[in-house]
Structures are given as C-alpha cells and as structure tokens.
Amino acid sequence: MKKLSYNKTDGDLTLSISVSNTAVSAINQLAAAALLLALGADASAAIRVNQLGFEPQSEKLAVVTDGAASSFDVVAADTGKTVFSGKLGAPASWKPSAETVRVADFSALKTPGEYRIKIDGQAQSDRFVIRADAYRALNAAAIKSYYLNRSGIALLPQYAGVYARPAGHPDDKVLVHASAVSKQRAEGSVLSSPKGWYDAGDYNKYIVNSGISTYTLLAAFEHFPQYFAKQNLSIPESGNGLPDILNEALWNLDWMLTMQDPNDGGVYHKLTNKSFDGMVMPDQAQQAPRYVVQKSTAATLDFAATMAAASRIFKAYEQQRPGLSARMMAAAEAAWQWAQANPAVVFRNPSDIKTGEYGDAHLDDEFAWAAAELYIGTGKDSYYRAIKAEQLPATTPAWSDVGGLAWISLAQHRAHLTPAADRKLIERRIDGLAVNLAASWRDSAYRVAMQDKDFVWGSNAVVLNQAMMLLQGYRLNGKAEYLQAAQSGLDYVLGRNATGYSFVTGFGARPAMHPHHRPSEADKVAAPVPGFLVGGPQAGQQDKKDCPAPYPANLPATSYLDHVCSYASNEIAINWNAPLVYVSAALDQLTAGASMEQKVELSTLIHQEQVLQFDSFNNDTALALGLKVIELARAAGKSVSVNVTQDGTMLFYHGMPGTNADNANWIRRKSNLVNRTGHSSFYTHTEVKNAGGDYDALPGLDMKEFAAHGGSFPLVVKGKGRIGTLTVSGLPGAEDHAMAVAALKAVLNIDTKL
Template sequence: MRRLLLVLLCVAGSAAAGTPIVKVNQLGFLPDAQKLAVAPQSAGSRFEVVPAAGGKAVFSGALGAPVRWEASGETVRIADFSGLVAPGSYRIKVEGLPLSDAFTVKPDNYRALSVASLKALYFNRTAIALAPQYAGAWARPAGHPDDKVLVHASAASSTRPAGTVIAASRGWYDAGDYNKYLPSSGITTYTLLAAYEHFPRWFDRLDVNIPESGNGVPDIIDEAMWNLAWMLSMQDPADGGVYHKLTNLKFDAMVMPHLAQKEPRYVVAKSTSAALNFAATMAAASRVLAPYQKQYPGTAAKMLAASEAAFKWAQANPAVLFKNPADVVTGEYGDARVDDEFAWAAAELYISTGKDSYYTALQPETVSNTYPAWDDVRGLAWTSLAHHRDRLTPLADRTLITARVDGLAARLANEWRTSGYRVPMRASDFVWGSNAVMLNQAMMLLQGYRLNGKPEYLQASQSALDYVLGRNALGQSFVTGFGARPSMHPHHRPSQGDSVAAPVPGWVTGGPQPFQQDKAECPPYPSTLPALSYLDHVCSFASNEVAINWNAPLVYVTAALSELTPKATTAMHTNSPLDLLRRQEQLLQFDRFGNDMALDIGLRLVERAKARKQTVSVEIARNGQVLFAHGMEGAPRDHADWIRRKSNLANRTGHSSFFIHTQAVLDGLDYDAIPTFDPREYAAHGGAFPVVVRGTGQVGTITVSGLPGPEDHQLVVDVLKDYLQVKGEI
C-alpha cells in the first residue's frame, strides 16, 4: 500500500497520468515576447485565449500542423498567440480539452523568478545561519563552518602533509548534498558573473534580500563573492594548484546541515580541471570586482594573481585527471578531457590581462563551440570572447569568434524550428540535468541574438524557458514555488529535512531523462521515453535533484529575456518621462561603432555647442578606451570629474545618466544620494548616454558636461538623432 501511495504522489498532476491538456508556460510572458502553447493532436483545429476569470475571447487562431516529437512519443500542435500583448491573466481554450493553466502577460514578469533563482544559492550557503528576515520560513542554523578541514592523503604535499588542518569556509553546497566541488562551482560562479557583465542594469536594481543587500554592491556579485571566497581558500599557496573538492568521505543522511556535522571533512586531491576552472572563474571575477575596491579592497588584483598561478600549475600538470580515492564515495566530477578547460581559462585570462600569450595558448582555431556543462566549458570561452570582442587585441580573430557563436545558435534554432514542442533540445540531449541542458542552450542562443539580433534566436531561448515552466510533455513547472504544478519533492536535503511543507523556492530540478539511475531506490517511473522519464519524489536523484550549476543559467536567462525582449508595443501606450527616455535609448543605437564614428560625433557635438554659444567638454569612450576628448575654450577642469562620474553611471546601469536622474526624482529620492551609488564615483546628472550596438549591447558612452543636466543630455540626443538619421520626435 505504501508503494502504491508513493507512485500516486509521483505522477499526480502530470499530463502523462491524466487527461490530455494544453501545455503552456505557467508563469507567463512579457508583452512583446513570442507566446506559444502546445495542444495534443486530438484537439480541434482552432484555439482561443480567454480571461482567466472568464469572459469573451481576447485572441483566437488556428492550431499549427501536427508534428511528432520523438522525445515524448507525442504528435502535437502549436498555438501561437504572440499577437496578444495586453497585460492580464489568461487561459488557452481548445474544444474538447480543459482550459489551460492560468498565465499572465505583463512587463517585468520574470523579476520574482529572477530573484528566487538567485536566492536559491543563498539558501545553499555554508558557514552562516539563515536568519528569518532573509530566509523566512526556511531559516535554519549555520551549515558546515569548514574552518577546520583536513588535507586528505590524496592531496598531501611537503608543505601540507596528510592531516594538516586548513580553513576553507564559505561557499555553496553543491546540490542536494552537503559537499563542495570546484568543477560545478566554477561554471556556476562564472555564469553569475557573466550575467552581471552582460546585463548590469537588471542586476543593479534586483534586490534579493540577502545579508549584504544595500552595501553598494549588486546582490548578484555579493552572492558570487560568498562562493569565490571559498574557491580562493582551495588553492595551495605553495604551488598554485587547486583541490578538486571539499567533502565528507560519504554522503550525509537526509537531515538539516547543522545535524550533519559529526564526520570530518577533507580537501581532496588537486586536479588539472579544478585548477583551470579556478583560473577561468577568478580571471572573470577580477574584471567584475574591479569597480568595488571600497567593499572588497585588493580582491580583484588578488584574484587575477591567483588565476595566473593556477593556470601556470595546470600548464605544468596538464593531465592530472581526478578520480575518487578508494575511501571517498561522494560526487566525483571526474573529467576525461581538459582541453576545453584550458581554452576557457586562457580566454578569460586573455580578456582580463590583454596578454597575447594567453590568446595563443587558447588555440582558438582548434576549439569548437557547444552549449556549456560542468564537463564541457568551451562555450564559456566563446561567450566571453564575443562579449568583449571590441576590446580584444589585434591578434584576436573576430571573424572566427562571430562564426563560432552564430554557428551554434543557428544549429539550435534549426532544432527549435522543427521540434514538435518548439524547443532546441533533441531526444539525445535528455541526460542527467536535462533542464540545465535546455537553459544552457537558451544561454547560447542569447549570445547569438546579442551578436546579430536575429529574432529566431530570442524566440528559441524564450521557448526553452517556457519548457522549464510548464510547456513540456508532463505539463509541469520544474521550478520549485513557481507555476500551477511545480516540483514539490526535490532531492534536496534542506527541503526534505526541514518542517516546511513547501520546498525551498527557486530551484530548478534536474528534469526528465531515460536512464533512471535511481530506479532501484524509487517507485516505478511513468515512462522510459526521454521527455516523460521523471519522478517528483525525493528519492529521485537522477531526475529531481537540484544543483547550483543548473540554477545559474536560469538566473542568466530570466535576466536576458527581461532585458532583450523588445518593449516597443508597450512603450507606444505611455508617455511617462521614463518611457520617453527609454525610447531615446532604443532608437539611438548603432549597427557598429568605430573610431571614425566617435571622431565624427565628437566634432559634431563641439560644433553644435559652439553654434549655440555654449561651453562644454566632450568625451566618447568604447570599452574603457577614450576615442574622443575635447574641452572647449573656457571649460573648467572639473568637467573631467563630472564626465568620469556620469559615464560611470551610464556604464553601470546601461541607461543614460539623465534616465537615472529622472527615475530618482520620480521615486522621491535625492539624486545626489541614491542608495548603492557612491557620489564620489557616480553622478546622476544628465549628459552621459550609452553607446549601444544592436545585437551586442552597450559598448561605451558619449558624455557631455558644462550645461545643466537636461541640456547636456539633450545636446547628445540632438546630435545622435541627426547622425543616425532618426525621424520624428523622440
């Protein structure tokens, strides 16, 4: 009888177990996003979108042609309601089927999910009590302090013999267990850092409510720093090598972390993959931490030095492949190949140092591109090279970088286009952590979109998020706490060991995969088909575990879609000051931005000011390099400081400095004392305007100083409007 109840619990609410349903993203959509739902082949030929509370249809259309999806064995039809842009709560209606789950259409629809997916990492912190004011119902005592861990025999050296006690505190528990691993830690932390590098204005305003909130550093960087501090402690200062993991000898029981601290913990063997993951992540972190010397003094320089030392160790030890020692049975994260780690580490060090020797070590012509995973990180190298390509040295092959990024995005988009469920995954992609595969594919599609703005790349990445949130063969949201039928019983010790019925929110579970490595310990799976082989049960480490490196791409994708999805339709319905300023930023963008263009625009600004009998100073910079600078006769020296602080603000937020000024005024704030903006470094006065290249994002700033803020801003807008030949009022 108990086994029968477990089976019923596992399949309750899934589409596979009951009446066929319309599958849709159970959270919803941004107004101008592509919006798709999936209906079974047996459905009628048309669909309607109706208000969730009832009433007349607000949108209707024909279902697409039937297409079979091998991953689930289904033949399905697509309902495309992208033309529905009005905010509201809705359901999909198809004759003969129940109404779909309710979903919303609204701006900023993914902010709560973005916060929760990032805060999930806070809930997995070690060495700190999770206080009620931050953790709510999931507050708990401190996890493993790891301030006194032992050097395992496999990690022993002349300076640190076996049994040496070292401190390796902080960090995140890796997954459903209580251990910490460098390979998964590296890709997780990097993905957070890349999310901030790519979308700073999103994260500058994302309040996650963690203990560090309000310290003048974006919460995503503070959260990454909790793990970076641990990673730094895993490097042997004697030789630069890095320990592969910090672990018990065996897995803990399903109890809360403060009840699982009786067994000794060890740092285990150095490895080439650990050193290279460390080197890549620290090189990236040194760039992101550089502006925050006040909060983290000396940290950026320390990270870059540690990165170079680890890379040097890996070059001297290129094939130290990790295997669990005989007495260690926790997660191995063994990797038979490390050429991808070498490429990634070399790429990050090249970008952060500008040293051509690292680009040569990268051997870019030998490195292909694919979606990232902890054991295949070459895609991270191309992601960083593409983002920074305008500031690379002449040695870099920019054509190759573009080809690698666009080539992968094109392949994934082609799979999405022909898929029955309109997702980029093939049946063979359903492996352990399949939901992370889906989200990492979305992340690489987004790199293609940032590169060239092809709409299908953005649409395919939206579909990947839709899948995770309910538009899948099971009709289930795989994110705890989100959707009508979310995962409720993840393989996650804190969620299982506490007294709260609901699991810790914001975790994406592993997802369906056909190999069922846990079937001896679990009730029967409902199917062996790749897209249906899933159990929402705590026993299922093969399909229902959580992991930090699976959550990180969800953090990235929610931010990217929120920032990159066009907002033209909703902007047409409002005339608020911020929307008018946002419209300027959307219209005054470039297809490319070169030195010659900077010179031309700079001279136009000076001539326009001269014609108006105004005295200004002008600076135009791209990726930190000043391309044009001029102070007109009579311009005071303090213009330079105003330009520095205003351009700092535009670079950090992605908005014009006048946008931030106006936003502060509308929010009732003192624009000279905005929380998180040190007035010595940032000035919320008009005059700095972001230089945005379509498909790439912000690459620099155009800054004017010398007039009242609104006039400085308007001077830049007037010149850019003429230069870019933008018609009409803006």
C-alpha cells in the same frame, strides 16, 4: 518559527500557516503558493504553456496535444471573456515524447492581464500572466536559492522564513586527504575552508561545478548590471554597497579562494565527506571528518577562469572589498602556472571517497576558458594565443564543457581586446552556434532547441544553457528568432513540456514538489525550498532500483519522477540554477528593451558596412560626400553638421543654420568611437541597447571622449581597410545614421535597399 502544514482529503485542500507577529516573508508566501498550486494538480493537461507568464512583447506559444480542434481562444482568467483567437499550427510529431502536437501562437496578445487558453473539448490551460518584468520574482528566487543552500552559516528567520535552520558544516577544521599531500601539507594537516554552497542535493562542495555556476552568475551581472542594481534579496549582506547577486557570488568565491594551495597555486578538486550524508538537516549530518581531496587540472583551470572573471568585476567595488580584485587576479595567474606545469592531472575518486566525482579527462576547453578570462583581465597576448581560438568550437556550456564560456566573455569584451584577437572569429563562433540552435528550435514540434541527445542527466540545464547561448547571438546581432528561441527554453522548464510540470520549485501550477534535496526533505516544511531548477527528464533512470515509486514513462522527454528518491531526474544543483538566473534576467531586460523602439538587427548594420565601401578615396570624394549630406538635409528640411576625415585629417566640415559647438563635440565623440571599435557608432549603440546595457556609460571608455549614438560611419577602401569617418550630428541618432547611409549610397551609386 513559522509553521506550514496541510491536510488533503478527497481532493479538498486545507492550508494553515501560523506566523509570528512579524509579516510573512515573501519566501513563506512562495512556500504556501507552491503547496496550494501543486497538490492535487493534474500533470496530464493537454495544453502545455509557460505556467508563469510572458513579457508583453515576447513570443507566446503553447503546445497542444493533437485532437479534433483546429483553433483556440485566449480568455480572461477572471471573466472567461475571449480576448484573442487563433488557428492551431499543423500537427507535428515529437520523437522524445512520442506525441503529435500543434502549436498555438498568441504572440500578438500584448495586453497585461491574467489569461487561460481555451480549446473545444479540452480542459482550459493553466492560468498565466502577461506583464512587464514577468520573471523578476522568479529571478530573485533562483538567486536566493543559493543563500538557502549555503554551507557554514545559520539561516535566520528574518532572511529564510520557514526555511530557517541552524548552521551546518563549518569546515573550519578540514583535513588534507592522502591524495592531496604536498611537501608543505602532510596527510591529516588541518585547513580552514568555510563558506561556499552545498553543490546539489548533498552537502559537499566541488570546485569544478562551482566554477561554471559562479561564472554564470557573474556574467548575468556583467551583461545586465541595471537589472540587478536595485535588487534586494533580503540576505544578511543586503545594503552593504554591493548588488545582492554579487554578495551571493562572493559567499562561494571566498570559499573557492581557500581551496588553492598557496605554496604552489594548485587547487583541490573538492571538499567532501568520505560518503554522502543521510537525508537529514545540515546540522544533523554526520560528524565524520571532511577532507580536501587531490588537486586536479580541471579544478585549477576552472578556478583560474572564475577568479579572473571575478577580478574584473570586483575592480569597481574596491571600497567594499579592498584588495580583493588584485588578490583574485594573482590567484588566477598562480593557478594557471600550476596547470601549465601539471597539464593532465585528471581527477578520479580515491578508493575511500564515494561522493560526486566531476571527473573530466578532456581539458582543452578548460585551458581555453582560463586563457580567455586571463587575456581579458591582463591584456597579455600570450594568453590569447593559449586559447587556440581557431581550434575551439562554440558549444552549449556544461560543467564538463566550458569552451562556450570563453566565447561568451570574448564576445562581451571584443571591442576592447588587443589586436591579437580575431573579432570576426569571435562573432562567427557565437552566431554559428546560435544559427544551429535556432534551426533545431524551428524544426521542433515542441519549439525547443533540444534534440534527443540533449535528454541527459540535468536536461533542464541543457535547454537553459542553449537559451543562454542563443541570447549571446541575439546580443551580438539582434536577430529576433534568437530571442524567440531563448524564450522557448524558459517556457519549456516552466511548463511547456511533455510532463506538464513546472520544473522550478515554487513557481507554476504544477511545480516540482519533492526534489532530491536534503533540506527540502528533512525540514518538515511541506513545500520545498523555492527557486530551484530540478534536473528534468532523461531515460537513464539510474535511480530506478532505489525508488519506491515507478517512473510514469521511459521516453526521454517524459522519464521524470517527482519523488525525493529520484536523483537522476529530480535533484537540484548549483550549475543547473545558474542559467535559470541568467535567462530569466536576460528575457526580462532584452524583451522589454526590444519593445521600447523599433528593432534594428545588427546583421543589417554589418551588411551596410560591408556594402558601403570605396574603390578609392580622396579629397574630392570627401567633398562630394559632405555636400551630399547637406543636400539630403535641405531636401528633408533638417539642419545638421557634417564632418569627413581621412587618416586623422579633416577634409570637410559644415554646420547648417541652427547647429552649434555641441554638434562639433558630438561629431568628435562619435567619430572617436568608430575609430576605436571599427563599427558605425549606431552599431555600438544598438549592440549595447540590445544587450540591456547603458550606451551612455560604456565600461572602460571615458564618455566625455566617446559617444555611442548613431551618426558616424567608417569609411573603408576595398583592399586597404578603414581610412576615416563620415559623421552627421543634429538629429536623433537613428536619423543621423540613416542620413549618413543615404549619402554614402548616393555617392557610391548604390540603389539597393540596405
């Protein structure tokens, strides 16, 4: 077993690590780094910055407590040489921390390296990096923290390093609680319900919180499959043909499936002790019985939604897990039927159960989320109607408010929904929430979307879930400020906050070192399990009476205590870590993608489609349009093929010298895509690219028949709708698109810039 120890005297730090003859694992290195960085660190630094770093193309901001200085420098961390200078923003007050601060914007610095910020009269900032894939290690650790919080399995040294431990809570003989009895399962009946993740700092397992947590991991993979395709987390399942993020999600999904009563489809709310375990390792926890407790509508609907989402993702992995996708969908539909028959079974802890409740009396959002996932998976319009989309707001997700998850999935799959779905409503909901969050971000002295009301229990998850919803807006229309506001959310939890802490264990100059997490407290390793997001500041201080150490402050943004006693500000939880996984992956991929070519905003492409419409259209219009493309191409010295169709009939086709049958095939495939989606082919190309996806491998489409490359534009007659396509081929996609737009503008006599 590897040992990690330290001695600290008068500010001097000695770190000693003894290891076996095998190499020190990456996780051990994280543990050592966390200890070295955190001990003796000053949490009152005047310059607050993301202590990990930035992608080269990202927006890069620091927050500085107001002083006499009006300018700042960024210096090389090793030499102190100034590499960038800038002016500080105007002083602004931030009510949650009662501070006046100024923003330092060094976004123009894109050169990879290690840096610090320097301001006259202040201590230099923490060291940070600028590099590609800046968050890949963070992302891997955030996912691996789930492995390190697994129930029912021994964590072996080759995978867990210094955090290896014996198995705890096998849960192969779980009792049916009195609240959970049914005709087929009497009180005291024995069930097997192994696997799953410990929910938070305790050792119990809760369906409601598992639902949003697992879904968010699945969404991260579904939205950014390339990012996770080759990720190796060094977990027991690595190399089995599944991406490791899906391997980890399956550990919990397998447990969730055991929590459904096969006799009626209802789902037990939680698997738990009657009271919390002490601060001991899992294998040393109390040997008292564990129970499945009461079926609830919220748990059953969360289960249905998660299983329906998992079913569509695991269809592609039938060889690795035969029959799993179909089993999940059947389980989801059975759960839906139970919820329909039991629409208001609200969970409350029975009198003899003292563990976490996750009670939720407002169930419209759970019904909507489950209906949305089932609609996407089955194509049944009855499920879309059950969403009651017109009545469902888009909100920042939380375990008690999952309506936003419905909009995430509907937006992701909107090109393939049945005609019953209102695509424009889906887009409005996502963009409307992003607009409001971005407005709060712009108005904030700390440049975060959080407002006073957001400093609740688990406030760090609030800011990351806000970032996740901003990223949905960015993926929808490419507005740069949405990406920038999402970046600020990650910056906040990594150090650009009023406490000066990085709220992720193992990362940053001042990471949280004493989370309310039983294994981290009881394992005798000085550094906590890395990759966990702690709850964060909030003024409630519900644990104050239980803590031997005082809170340093009681303002919403500074009421944080890095002590194991602080379950109100320093606990970990699986639902808090999930948006950290999503946001870190998204920012790595989307920011890198944005830097590869000139950014095109989807809102610009939508505006083109709205403006470039005809009052009427006939064969002569088609001829004029086709000839205009040829005229523009000749003037530019280009050679293209052009096609105009109306109601499936070709009205114009011409291939200029140098074009061939390949161009005709591109025209056919691009035009097919427009007819399928209703948008220009460049819109779909940009949408997928902005989302970090592969536009040459669109899910559900045979790419021999469709092409997500620019050049095909929908022809629309006002009051009638789409009647055909104009398609250009022969140039790079963006140029094909620009030529089609230029021809439409000329024929329609529109001279405004589009």
